Amino acid sequence: MVLALQKEDIDISALIKNSRSTKDGAQVVFIGCVRDDGNMDALEIEAFVPVAEKDLRDISAEAIEKFGLTSVDIIHRYGRLELGETIVVILVGAGHRSEAYEGSRYIIERLKEKVPIWKQELSGNARGEWVH
């Protein structure tokens, strides 16, 4: 169970391998990426790291309780990210696929409503809009 904020890219296959157990019938991986919306060429991600990490632990515990997940990993990056880069990876394991899909969706929705992380569009050297 990795629940962290980091600047470095995320090794998704290591996460999948390390969290897999024979209790899992399904794993669902959600990956958020920097999409080219035509207005920017990078994102700057700011986080209030200690609070965000505590929130990830809370959200993970909620999701395990609510959906009977066998494992949860959430890694969110911060700092400057170029178009196409990975922003966040959420990996859940479960006995059956319904719980895995629902648990994964629950986690990303909670993350987006609660965890103190913000995105700002960058265009060249200019700082642009804060994305909501």
Added chain:
Amino acid sequence: MVLALQKEDIDISALIKNSRSTKDGAQVVFIGCVRDDGNMDALEIEAFVPVAEKDLRDISAEAIEKFGLTSVDIIHRYGRLELGETIVVILVGAGHRSEAYEGSRYIIERLKEKVPIWKQELSGNARGEWVH
């Protein structure tokens, strides 16, 4: 876009890397694994390969049309698989997470209802039940 049946294990990080584009705001990866249900120590997976591959192409086209996905990869294994091994990987990309989750779920449900692939439980050298 990889749509295939194969005996070999699946390189998930290569799939993620190759299918990612700057049109993607989200990728969802569904992984089906051999769960230990207490009655078996491996699965034998049988497939009617040419028909199954055609079905994967049809399902992929349906999902792209229905959910506006940017990419779909589906790889299903066959042959003998031990507890904890990967059975199937479904990777979809989309501009936004809703389409990615819904498209992924659509594909696994269509696969389970349509594609000629079957699972048989193995226990030691004995062949057991066909799983439904």
Added chain:
Amino acid sequence: MPEIIIRSFAKFRELFGGTNSITVPPETTVSGTLLAFAKTRSASMDELFSGAELKTNIILMYNRERIDAEDAKTIIPADGDEIVIYPPVSGG
């Protein structure tokens, strides 16, 4: 007389063998071909038919295209054509 290939998968393959062929009188339908096939094996009769009707949970293909039980009563396979039968699928 046309010789029709019958391929079976999963549980049906275990019961009947993977690939069989059967020679039937001209103008025999898919359903009639399968009935003639079922009569050659005691196991297959109960697995495939309820009386003279094909069981509804059997999936049928004729020359690699899915057909339903109604189609099976009207399609007349030609020499060398293939009928595929399999139980409900369970991949994923």
Added chain:
Amino acid sequence: MPEIIIRSFAKFRELFGGTNSITVPPETTVSGTLLAFAKTRSASMDELFSGAELKTNIILMYNRERIDAEDAKTIIPADGDEIVIYPPVSGG
């Protein structure tokens, strides 16, 4: 007189700076502390308050625990305590 630390993130950090401190009279609430802070900067007044009320879309933490606008009217921070303010989040 207690000195209270005010940390700001994202848009608020750009407007007000990341970390500030302000000295307020004893018995000043969180809300009163933020009002005193807002009065020190023209930008912050409009961003943080509608009249004398904290705007409802501002997220508040007092010593790393989330509090709401009602709590802000009753909690009295002590010397060295921390108030965190930030706009709606947008991670993921």
